[in-house]
Structure formats: C-alpha cells, structure tokens
Amino acid sequence: MKSNSFFIAVAAVALLIAGCGKKEAAPAEEKKSAESESRVKRGTNGEVIITLDAETQKRVGLESVTLTTTQFAPEIKAVGRVLDPAGVSSLVADFISARAAADASGKELERAKTLVKTDNVSMRALQAAEANAARDTAQLEAARAKLIGALGKEFAERENLVEWVKSLSSGASVLVRLELMPGEPLPSQLAGARLVSLNEANKPVETKFVGTTAVDAQSQTHGLLFFVESNSSALVAGEAVTGFIKVPGNQESGVVVPRNAVLRKDGAPWVYVQTSGNEFARREVST
Secondary structure, rough: OOOEEEEOHHHHHHHHHHHHHHOOOOHHHHHHHHHHOOOOOOOOOOOOOOOHHHHHHHHHHOOOOOOOEEOOOOEEEEEEEEHHHHHHHHHHHHHHHHHHHHHHHHHHHHHHHHOOOOOOHHHHHHHHHHHHHHHHHHHHHHHHHHHHHHOOOOHHHOOOOHHHHHHHOOOEEEEEEEEOOOOOOOOOOOOEEEEEEEEOOOEEEEEEEEEEEEEEOOOEEEEEEEEOOOOOOOOOOOOOOEEEOOOOOEEEEEEEEOHHHHHHHHEEEEEEEEEEOOOOEEEOOOO
C-alpha cells in the first residue's frame, strides 16, 4: 500500500465477515440477515466495501490505527527452506578430511622425490607415494564436487568452514536455500535477504548472501544460499520460509502494515482500509 490509511484488526474482520454472510432459514432471522447483507457493497473499482455504524464498530471490538510511512529498498520474492545442519556437516567433514589426506600424501610424495635422488628411498617406494597422492587428490576433487553441487562454489572456497559447521550444528546459525519465483531472472548483485517464516510469532530475519548453488533438478532454478548468523527466531531444519532478496535500485515509499491486520483470500494478502467514518474497503497489499 502506498498511502497513509487505517486498517482493521484481523479478529474483528473475521467476525464482521461471518456476520455479514450468515443466512438463517427461520423467519424471525430474515430481517436481521437482510440488514447484515446490506452492509456489504461494491465500489466503483469493484472492491468490497463494508459499512458499519459507530455502535456496531464498538460492539464487535473494531480497532484501527494510523499506518506509519517508511522507505523500502527494492526486493524480489523467493521461497525456500532451512537446510539440515547434519547434511551440511557431513559434506564439509568429507571435504576437510579429503583435503587433509591429499595434503599429507602430497608432502610424502615430495619427500620421496627428494630422497630417491640420493638413493635413500627405492623407486618402488616413490611409485607407491605417487599412487597414494593420485588417489587422495582424486578423492579430494570428488568431495569438492559434492560440496559445490550442494552448497555452491563460494561456500566451498570459504576458509572458516569448520567454524561455520560448529555454529550450524549448535543451532546458533542456520543456512537457508532460496529459489526465485518462476520467470524471475537471477540478479547480478546480491547482498542479503529478509526472511519471513510461517510462524507468525517470529519476526523477519536479516541474512547474508553466501553464493549460488547448482540448478535444482525439479525446479530447474539456481539455489541462492543465505547465512543467518544469529538464529534468534529459532529456525529449524526443513522449515519453510519466504525470502525478500535485496537488489540494487532506488528506494520506494510505502507503509508498514501489522501482520495481524492482514487477511488472505485466493492466496493474496488483503487489508480493510477505513475510507470514511463508517466505510471500510478491502484492498490487496503489495509487498
């Protein structure tokens, strides 16, 4: 919504709609039902408008507040889930173990090459060292490929992987994979995202962009990996989230609508806006 206006609390709206739509077969209720239906009409733009006098507003406990204006940075919507730290830890552990083995066998090979020049090691020992180094290098590349395939090249190249795994395993931090909506192009520059979970008690969470992952086989879209450094909202593995990814561009003006004032109809968010003392229009919210 782009202007300063009023909203109706969701509990009151639910009561209001139920009262307006109720029909009874008993003759004694016909007059009351007709009065309720007369409260609902269509505006010139087709929006639903409900008329409530002051007495009715007081009786149903209707509340309204003035919305505060704010500035919003450009965002694009994405959906995703919190990654299982056990799976991430396993991939990282395999990669670190393979890297350590490859490093050790590589050093052993260099030592054997030096010693064979002075006849302090046999050619057979040198060949064994070469075979071990080749095997460990191949295993390292396989572990690296698995890590990159699941979590992306940027993640695999980080130097503090051990610290990240410890933080993820304890639940202090979480990794989230987001996917863009169908037809949404991959932004050229990404910095972070705002996450909203399905749990209404949780506040939006700010995240840092880590990198892109491989294309998902089912959705055929790149995954975008984000790191929640402080998991204050207690997000858990597998939890579904909606992400609003920050992209470059000029800020836009808008208003902040409380979550409990938002209704959902046909999959879209709506609020009731007080257009006059007794009239409330239902309007779709753009995010």
